Amino acid sequence: MKVLATYNLKGGVGKTAAAVNLGYLAARSGFRTLVCDLDPQGAATYCFRAKAKVKGGGNQLLGGDKWSWQKHIRATDYDGLDLLPSDFSYRHLDILLGKAKDARRLNRRVRSLADHYDYLFLDCAPSISLVSEAVFFLSDVLVVPTIPTTLSRRTLKQLAKHLRTRAFDVQVLTFFSMVDNRKLLHREICEHAEDLPFPVLRTMIPCSSEVEQMSAKRAPLLTFSQTGAAARAYVGLWSEIAGLLTGGVPF
Amino acid sequence: MGRLEQGGRRALGDVGNSQDSACPVASFVLETIMSAQDIKRQLTGKFRIQRLGRVVSELTYYDTFDWRLYRNAAGLVSAPSEGSYLLSLVDLEGTTRYRMTLNSVPQFARDLPLCQAREALEKVTELRRFLPIARIERHSERIAVLDRREKIVTRLSLDRDAVLGDSTAGRLKHLRLKVEPLTGYRKEYAAIVRFLEHEAGLVRCCGSEVERVLVTAGCCPLDYTGKLIVRLEPGIRTDTASKQILVQLLNAVEANERGLRDDLDPEFLHDFRVAVRRTRSYLGQVKGVFADDLERHFRGEFAWLGKLTGPTRDLDVHLLSIAGYEAEFPKTDFELMVRHLRRRRLVSRRRLLRGLDTRRYLKLKAHWNALIGTDVDERGPKAGLPISEIAEDRIARAYSRVYKRALGLRKETPSETIHRLRIDCKRLRYLLEFFRSLCDVQQANSVIRSLKGLQDRLGLYNDLSVQQVAVREMAEELFARSGTEASVFLSMGRLIERLEARQKLVKSQLEKSISGFTGEKTAEALLELVR
Numbered sequence: 001m002k003v004l005a006t007y008n009l010k011g012g013v014g015k016t017a018a019a020v021n022l023g024y025l026a027a028r029s030g031f032r033t034l035v036c037d038l039d040p041q042g043a044a045t046y047c048f049r050a051k052a053k054v055k056g057g058g059n060q061l062l063g064g065d066k067w068s069w070q071k072h073i074r075a076t077d078y079d080g081l082d083l084l085p086s087d088f089s090y091r092h093l094d095i096l097l098g099k100a101k102d103a104r105r106l107n108r109r110v111r112s113l114a115d116h117y118d119y120l121f122l123d124c125a126p127s128i129s130l131v132s133e134a135v136f137f138l139s140d141v142l143v144v145p146t147i148p149t150t151l152s153r154r155t156l157k158q159l160a161k162h163l164r165t166r167a168f169d170v171q172v173l174t175f176f177s178m179v180d181n182r183k184l185l186h187r188e189i190c191e192h193a194e195d196l197p198f199p200v201l202r203t204m205i206p207c208s209s210e211v212e213q214m215s216a217k218r219a220p221l222l223t224f225s226q227t228g229a230a231a232r233a234y235v236g237l238w239s240e241i242a243g244l245l246t247g248g249v250p251f
Numbered sequence: 252m253g254r255l256e257q258g259g260r261r262a263l264g265d266v267g268n269s270q271d272s273a274c275p276v277a278s279f280v281l282e283t284i285m286s287a288q289d290i291k292r293q294l295t296g297k298f299r300i301q302r303l304g305r306v307v308s309e310l311t312y313y314d315t316f317d318w319r320l321y322r323n324a325a326g327l328v329s330a331p332s333e334g335s336y337l338l339s340l341v342d343l344e345g346t347t348r349y350r351m352t353l354n355s356v357p358q359f360a361r362d363l364p365l366c367q368a369r370e371a372l373e374k375v376t377e378l379r380r381f382l383p384i385a386r387i388e389r390h391s392e393r394i395a396v397l398d399r400r401e402k403i404v405t406r407l408s409l410d411r412d413a414v415l416g417d418s419t420a421g422r423l424k425h426l427r428l429k430v431e432p433l434t435g436y437r438k439e440y441a442a443i444v445r446f447l448e449h450e451a452g453l454v455r456c457c458g459s460e461v462e463r464v465l466v467t468a469g470c471c472p473l474d475y476t477g478k479l480i481v482r483l484e485p486g487i488r489t490d491t492a493s494k495q496i497l498v499q500l501l502n503a504v505e506a507n508e509r510g511l512r513d514d515l516d517p518e519f520l521h522d523f524r525v526a527v528r529r530t531r532s533y534l535g536q537v538k539g540v541f542a543d544d545l546e547r548h549f550r551g552e553f554a555w556l557g558k559l560t561g562p563t564r565d566l567d568v569h570l571l572s573i574a575g576y577e578a579e580f581p582k583t584d585f586e587l588m589v590r591h592l593r594r595r596r597l598v599s600r601r602r603l604l605r606g607l608d609t610r611r612y613l614k615l616k617a618h619w620n621a622l623i624g625t626d627v628d629e630r631g632p633k634a635g636l637p638i639s640e641i642a643e644d645r646i647a648r649a650y651s652r653v654y655k656r657a658l659g660l661r662k663e664t665p666s667e668t669i670h671r672l673r674i675d676c677k678r679l680r681y682l683l684e685f686f687r688s689l690c691d692v693q694q695a696n697s698v699i700r701s702l703k704g705l706q707d708r709l710g711l712y713n714d715l716s717v718q719q720v721a722v723r724e725m726a727e728e729l730f731a732r733s734g735t736e737a738s739v740f741l742s743m744g745r746l747i748e749r750l751e752a753r754q755k756l757v758k759s760q761l762e763k764s765i766s767g768f769t770g771e772k773t774a775e776a777l778l779e780l781v782r
Contacts, residue, residue: 029352030337030338030350030351030352030353031351032349032350048402049400049401049402050400050402051400072435073434073435074433074434074435074436075403075433075434075435075436077395077402077403079350080350082434082435115367118366218401
């Protein structure tokens with residue numbers, strides 16, 4: 001099982017859209033996929049039309065050993081794609097994790113699903129906290145959507161420094177999100193992708209109203225738009241990521 | 252994963268992530284299209300329904316020749332999908348346990364990408380190839396049951412299957428309604444099933460989905476097994492019992508011939524060879540059933556057939572075992588050795604196929620069939636004796652022979668003696684299998700188990716001898732042809748050394764297996780058998 005976390009310190013950069021669409025595309029490719037919505041806002045849960053409620057909430061997510069994630073997983077409307085819904089109590093996850101003093105506990109929870117899923121996408125809340133560090137610890141890949149702006153570039157550098165200082169062994173892949181080619185700054189930053197501290201995927205997700213439609217239609221983009229620029233970009237992004245993860249071997 | 256045992260009716264169907272392991276897919280019988288429309292009307296009145304459209308899919312069901320998937324409560328189904336194939340490992344109820352999209356349908360489990368399903372399938376199917384056994388066209392009308400958030404909580408499918416590729420192609424054979432549980436929505440699933448059973452009055456389908464498809468497509472699941480299963484009555488005449496056994500062995504020869512000719516997997520040749528050897532062994536050990544000249548003639552003919560298949564089988568074993576040494580040799584040298592062995596196998600296979608195309612082979616099968624396929628009493632001196640009497644005598648003698656030879660084994664015992672012990676063990680094993688139904692099954696199985704341990708070691712010892720000879724021959728052949736790098740010969744020398752070392756180790760372990768077999772427990776079990 002490969003664990004991918006869609007993460008960024010900044011909010012509103014397309015983390016949830018990435019988790020929902022990449023999860024959907026992974027399942028459509030035949031992989032058994034789970035999206036875990038760790039964001040108390042529950043946007044991914046909303047997109048999949050599920051109820052943002054987990055019995056026992058964040059307390060149980062990290063707590064008692066008898067509690068099983070599998071009991072709370074819900075099938076989505078799409079074959080092979082399941083969801084662990086969000087819960088509003090996840091806003092306290094940091095405090096809970098501080099009490100537990102053990103990021104490994106979250107890791108154990110996640111790894112207990114290894115027999116059941118090929119891909120697990122963690123949709124993270126925008127922050128850099130104990131939860132984020134637990135995610136860095138347990139993920140195989142951090143997928144970091146980045147809007148091509150100066151402040152986003154600065155945030156990436158902060159993240160790189162933090163990962164280096166704390167010696168987290170996690171692969172980071174970033175991609176440009178919400179790209180607006182009419183803006184000179186966007187164009188310049190995209191052209192100088194090598195200045196960023198992490199490898200940048202070739203595919204860029206354009207700024208598109210179709211992506212915003214996901215929350216109105218409560219569905220992954222590909223289910224209602226097959227040929228739009230953003231939909232095609234997500235397909236390209238997934239094939240790029242899958243190619244890197246499987247060494248190009250078709251699965 | 253540890254539960255994956257061939258022969259069990261569990262395990263493989265447990266692999267992967269079922270939609271909901273506690274709730275299998277529920278299938279209901281529908282008599283007519285009209286009843287299907289009626290059900291849809293009833294559902295619409297009671298639940299929030301969304302029609303998901305119609306899908307036509309072409310499904311191909313796969314299994315190995317000896318039904319290893321079905322025996323392990325599973326099926327493998329492929330469906331073309333957008334230029335690739337969606338391959339599903341399903342349980343017998345038809346619930347998908349594992350799905351993957353592939354560029355082509357794998358021929359063997361080892362062709363699958365590394366995943367949990369491959370691991371499980373490799374354990375169960377080993378060297379056997381997936382064969383397409385049934386092709387159907389499924390017309391599905393898909394319906395979703397929604398909750399108040401308009402989230403799908405249960406899926407239903409009205410399926411009609413038409414068999415493809417046979418004389419009844421295109422005819423719709425089955426109409427049924429399937430209710431698929433979704434993870435986390437068990438209550439909703441139960442409500443739908445309850446409604447269909449109690450209010451709509453539908454009847455659940457009997458038997459498993461996979462079985463239904465296979466039977467509809469004209470297959471007969473479990474119609475072949477490599478095991479010899481004969482039920483004999485103790486009092487019947489020896490010639491009658493012998494014919495029952497020999498007919499089954501001839502069936503096995505014929506069943507495996509096609510796969511052997513097409514070289515589908517090495518197990519066809521193996522099973523063919525075993526059936527021939529068992530026949531020959533029977534004729535050699537249970538003498539006096541047929542007229543003497545007939546017995547002699549057929550013994551000779553089956554010996555010829557056995558000899559014909561020997562070299563190819565030896566090379567199959569050699570190719571399989573050499574794969575285990577790959578990491579220890581330079582890549583180019585190893586590839587050259589494998590290429591050479593493959594070439595030799597090709598030559599020996601051609602010789603084998605030529606043999607199978609001869610009039611001698613056709614005559615052998617026809618005459619043998621004519622002899623054992625009739626009910627007439629045979630003229631042999633022992634033909635009229637009760638089979639139990641013959642069985643007891645033969646098993647006791649064969650055991651005594653093995654016992655004496657096994658106890659005589661020493662460190663310095665030459666390979667030829669070990670080879671003879673191997674043959675004696677094989678004869679005893681065959682006798683126990685021929686006459687298992689006349690014995691206490693538990694005792695017989697216990698003796699066979701203990702004998703199998705010894706046989707495995709002796710077989711390995713013999714294979715290692717054969718392989719050393721084959722590598723030496725290979726070296727001589729390559730030496731005769733100029734242009735082979737010296738490093739190849741050095742690699743071959745190293746390979747022979749390893750084979751020798753392994754053979755020595757196997758020999759040192761023989762003592763343990765022998766003491767296991769000649770111990771009191773086995774002796775007592777055997778005495779019980781022949782008493």
